[in-house]
Amino acid sequence: MKGTEEENLLSEVTEKNYKYGFTTEIESDTIAPGLDESVIRTISKKKNEPDWLLDWRLEAFAAWSKMEEPEWAHVKYEKPDLQSISFYSAPKQKKELASLDEVDPELLKTMEKLGISIEEQKKLSGVAVDFVMDSVSVATSFKETLGEMGVIFCSLGEAIQEHPEIVRKYLGTVVPQRDNYYAALNSAVFTDGSFCYIPKGVRCPMELSTYFRINQAGTGQFERTLIVADEGSYVSYLEGCTAPQRDENQLHAAVVEIISHDQAEVKYSTVQNWYPGDKDGKGGVFNFVTKRGICHRAAKISWTQVETGSAVTWKYPSCILKGDDSIGEFFSVAVTNNKQQADTGTKMIHIGKRTRSTIISKGISSGESQNSYRGLVQIHPGAENARNFSVCDSLLMTDRCGAHTFPYIEVKNPTAQIEHEATTSKIGEDQIFYCQQRGIEEEEAIGLIVKGYAKDVLNKLPMEFAVEAQKLLTISLEGSVG
Amino acid sequence: MLKIKNLHAKVGDNEILNGLNLEVKPGELHAIMGPNGSGKSTLAAVLAGREAYEVTDGMVEFEGTDLLDLEASDRAREGVFLAFQYPIEIPGVSNLNFMKAAVNAKRAHHGQPPIKAKDFLAKVKECSSLVELDGRLRDRSVNEGFSGGEKKRNEIFQMAILEPKLCILDETDSGLDIDALRVVSKGVNAMRSPDRAFIVITHYQRLLDHIIPDFVHVLSNGIIVKSGGKELALELEAKGYDWIKEEQNA
Numbered sequence: 001m002k003g004t005e006e007e008n009l010l011s012e013v014t015e016k017n018y019k020y021g022f023t024t025e026i027e028s029d030t031i032a033p034g035l036d037e038s039v040i041r042t043i044s045k046k047k048n049e050p051d052w053l054l055d056w057r058l059e060a061f062a063a064w065s066k067m068e069e070p071e072w073a074h075v076k077y078e079k080p081d082l083q084s085i086s087f088y089s090a091p092k093q094k095k096e097l098a099s100l101d102e103v104d105p106e107l108l109k110t111m112e113k114l115g116i117s118i119e120e121q122k123k124l125s126g127v128a129v130d131f132v133m134d135s136v137s138v139a140t141s142f143k144e145t146l147g148e149m150g151v152i153f154c155s156l157g158e159a160i161q162e163h164p165e166i167v168r169k170y171l172g173t174v175v176p177q178r179d180n181y182y183a184a185l186n187s188a189v190f191t192d193g194s195f196c197y198i199p200k201g202v203r204c205p206m207e208l209s210t211y212f213r214i215n216q217a218g219t220g221q222f223e224r225t226l227i228v229a230d231e232g233s234y235v236s237y238l239e240g241c242t243a244p245q246r247d248e249n250q251l252h253a254a255v256v257e258i259i260s261h262d263q264a265e266v267k268y269s270t271v272q273n274w275y276p277g278d279k280d281g282k283g284g285v286f287n288f289v290t291k292r293g294i295c296h297r298a299a300k301i302s303w304t305q306v307e308t309g310s311a312v313t314w315k316y317p318s319c320i321l322k323g324d325d326s327i328g329e330f331f332s333v334a335v336t337n338n339k340q341q342a343d344t345g346t347k348m349i350h351i352g353k354r355t356r357s358t359i360i361s362k363g364i365s366s367g368e369s370q371n372s373y374r375g376l377v378q379i380h381p382g383a384e385n386a387r388n389f390s391v392c393d394s395l396l397m398t399d400r401c402g403a404h405t406f407p408y409i410e411v412k413n414p415t416a417q418i419e420h421e422a423t424t425s426k427i428g429e430d431q432i433f434y435c436q437q438r439g440i441e442e443e444e445a446i447g448l449i450v451k452g453y454a455k456d457v458l459n460k461l462p463m464e465f466a467v468e469a470q471k472l473l474t475i476s477l478e479g480s481v482g
Numbered sequence: 483m484l485k486i487k488n489l490h491a492k493v494g495d496n497e498i499l500n501g502l503n504l505e506v507k508p509g510e511l512h513a514i515m516g517p518n519g520s521g522k523s524t525l526a527a528v529l530a531g532r533e534a535y536e537v538t539d540g541m542v543e544f545e546g547t548d549l550l551d552l553e554a555s556d557r558a559r560e561g562v563f564l565a566f567q568y569p570i571e572i573p574g575v576s577n578l579n580f581m582k583a584a585v586n587a588k589r590a591h592h593g594q595p596p597i598k599a600k601d602f603l604a605k606v607k608e609c610s611s612l613v614e615l616d617g618r619l620r621d622r623s624v625n626e627g628f629s630g631g632e633k634k635r636n637e638i639f640q641m642a643i644l645e646p647k648l649c650i651l652d653e654t655d656s657g658l659d660i661d662a663l664r665v666v667s668k669g670v671n672a673m674r675s676p677d678r679a680f681i682v683i684t685h686y687q688r689l690l691d692h693i694i695p696d697f698v699h700v701l702s703n704g705i706i707v708k709s710g711g712k713e714l715a716l717e718l719e720a721k722g723y724d725w726i727k728e729e730q731n732a
Contacts, residue, residue, distance in 0.1 A: 434570035437530050438584035439558035448583060452574025
C-alpha cells in the first residue's frame with residue numbers, strides 16, 4: 001500500500017469521535033478529593049453500612065497503605081494521583097425510587113444515549129439491566145420477575161442492606177482485600193457495583209446486564225461485582241462500560257468475584273469501551289481491574305471479553321479450578337489503536353483433578369499501540385490429568401504497533417496436558433485487495449477480515465452483545481490499516 | 483469493451499509493461515501467452531487496480547470510461563473480475579457471506595437494494611453446480627484449507643455469482659489436474675456470451691484445448707509481439723517461445 005494512502009486513512013480514523021463522549025448535567029453528591037481513613041468512614045456512613053463492612057474496608061485500607069503500585073506490566077503511564085480524585089460521587093436523586101418515573105430525566109437521557117433505554121430493554125430484549133453511574137447503582141429492571149425464581153439481582157449496596165449474610169459470606173473470598181494494590185484500594189473505597197445470587201438448581205431465564213459509566217470529572221470508579229451461583233445453577237452475565245471524553249485520565253479499579261458452586265455455570269461477558277484517550281494519547285481511562293472466579297466440583301466459569309477502550313488496560317480474568325472436573329474458559333478480543341496500551345490475559349489455576357481450561361486470545365493492534373497477552377497456566381501437584389489448551393493470536397494493522405505474548409506455564413503434576421499455540425500476522429494487503437477485487441471497499445474489507453479473525457471469540461457472546469461488539473470492532477479500527 | 487493503448491507499468495524500479503496495446507470486444511476471448519517474466523500477471527494486476535503496480539504511461543478504456551481512474555473496488559463493481567492465480571484465504575469469513583457482501587456492494591453501486599436471501603441462495607445453487615462446488619466448500623471460510631483445485635473452482639464460482647462484463651483469468655490452469663481443468667473450463671465456457679469478454683492468461687496450450695480462444699497473443703518483455711488465431715497457441719506449444727524472440731530480433 002502506498003504511504004500517502006496509509007496516512008490519509010490513519011488521519012481519518014484519528015478524527016473519528018468517540019461515540020460515548022458526552023457528559024450528563026446531573027447534580028452530583030461528590031465528596032472532596034483525597035484518601036484517608038475518614039474518607040472511608042464517610043463512604044461507609046453515606047451508604048449506611050454495617051460495622052463489619054466498615055472494619056473490612058479499614059483492614060483493606062491499612063493493607064493498601066503499605067503496598068506499592070506494581071510495575072511489572074508491559075505498559076507505561078503516569079501513575080494516577082490518588083489524592084486528587086474524589087472517591088465518592090453519586091447522582092443526586094430522591095431516595096427509594098418506586099419506579100423509573102422518579103429517576104432524574106437527565107439520567108434517563110444518558111441511558112438512552114448509551115442505547116440502553118431501560119424501558120425499551122424491558123420490552124424488547126428481556127435483558128435485566130443494572131446501571132452504575134459513577135459510583136452508585138441507579139436502576140435495576142426486571143427485579144420482580146427474577147424475584148419469583150429466587151434470583152437476586154441488585155446493586156451491591158442494596159444487597160449489603162437486604163442480604164448482608166450472603167454478602168458477608170462471600171465478599172473477598174475470591175479476591176482477598178490484600179490481593180493486589182488496586183484490589184486493596186477497591187476493597188477500601190468501593191462504593192457500589194452489582195450483586196447477583198442464583199439459587200440452587202435455578203437456570204436464570206434471562207441475561208443479567210450491568211452498564212458502568214464514569215460521568216463526573218475527577219472521580220474514580222471503584223465498583224465491585226459479586227456473583228454467587230449456587231449448586232447446579234446457571235447464569236449469563238453481561239457487563240458494558242463507557243465514559244465521557246475528558247483530557248485527564250480517569251481511574252477505573254474494579255473487582256469482580258464469581259463463586260460457581262458444584263455443577264454451576266457462570267458466563268461472564270464484557271464489552272469494554274471506556275474512553276481510550278485522543279489520538280495523541282491524552283486523557284482516557286486507566287482500567288486496572290481484578291476479575292476472578294472460583295469453580296467448585298464440576299462447575300464452570302467462562303470469561304468472554306471484547307476490549308476496545310481505555311488508555312491503559314491491565315486485567316486478567318482468572319479461574320481457580322478448585323473442584324474436581326471443573327472447567328475454566330477465557331475468550332478475549334483486545335483491540336488497541338493510536339497510543340492505547342493493553343496488558344491482558346488470564347490465569348487458570350488447576351487444583352482439582354481432571355480440571356480443564358481453554359484460552360483463546362485474539363489481539364488486534366493498530367496505530368502506535370501496544371497489545372500484550374499475559375497468561376498463567378498453573379497445574380498444582382494434586383491436579384491429576386488436568387488439561388489446558390491455549391491459542392494466542394496477534395494481528396498487526398500497522399508497522400508501528402506492537403504485539404507481545406507472555407505465557408507462563410507452571411506444571412507440578414506429570415499427568416497434565418498443556419497445549420499452547422501462538423501466531424502473529426500482519427493484516428494482509430493481499431486479503432484486502434482480494435476483497436476490493438470483488439467490489440468490497442477497503443474499510444468494509446478490514447471489518448470483514450477482523451471480524452473473521454475474531455470470530456471464535458465473538459461467537460461466544462450472547463446474541464445482542466455480539467452485534468454490539470462487532471460494530472464496536474469496526475468503529476475502533478475504521479481506516480486503521482497501514 | 484476494453485482498449486489498452488501504449489500501456490507502461492512498473493513495480494518499484496522494474497519496468498514490466500513497455501507499451502502494450504490490446505483491444506477486446508464484447509463476446510471475444512483473448513488468450514495471452516508468453517514466457518515467465520514477460521508481464522502477463524502484471525497486466526492482470528494493473529487492470530484489476532493493484533496498488534503496488536504503477537502505471538507510468540498509456541491509457542486503459544473500459545466501456546468508454548478511464549479504467550485507471552477508478553479504485554479497485556469500483557472497477558470490480560463496474561464489471562471487471564480477476565480470477566487470481568493464487569486465491570487468498572480469509573479465515574473466519576464464510577464464502578457465502580463474502581459473496582453476499584460482494585454482490586450487495588455491486589448492487590449498491592448500481593443503485594439497487596440488497597439482494598433477497600431467497601434470490602441469493604438460488605443464485606448460489608445455480609453457480610455452485612456449474613463448477614461442482616459442494617455445500618461444504620460454500621460454507622467454509624474463504625479458501626481456507628481448500629486444495630489448489632478447489633480454490634480455482636471457487637474463483638470461477640465467484641465469477642459466476644458476480645456476472646462480470648470482463649473476466650480476467652490469471653493462470654487459472656496452474657496446479658490443476660485434468661479433472662479440475664475440465665470442470666473449470668466447463669464453467670468458463672458456460673459463461674461465454676455475446677456481451678461478455680474474457681482475457682485468459684496461461685502458460686500452456688492445454689487449457690486452450692478446453693477453452694477455445696478467438697485470439698492468441700504472445701507477450702514478451704512487456705509488449706505483445708505476435709497475435710493470431712487459436713492455431714498460434716498450437717505453434718507455440720510445438721516450437722516454444724524462442725522462435726518468436728528470434729523473429730523479433732531479426
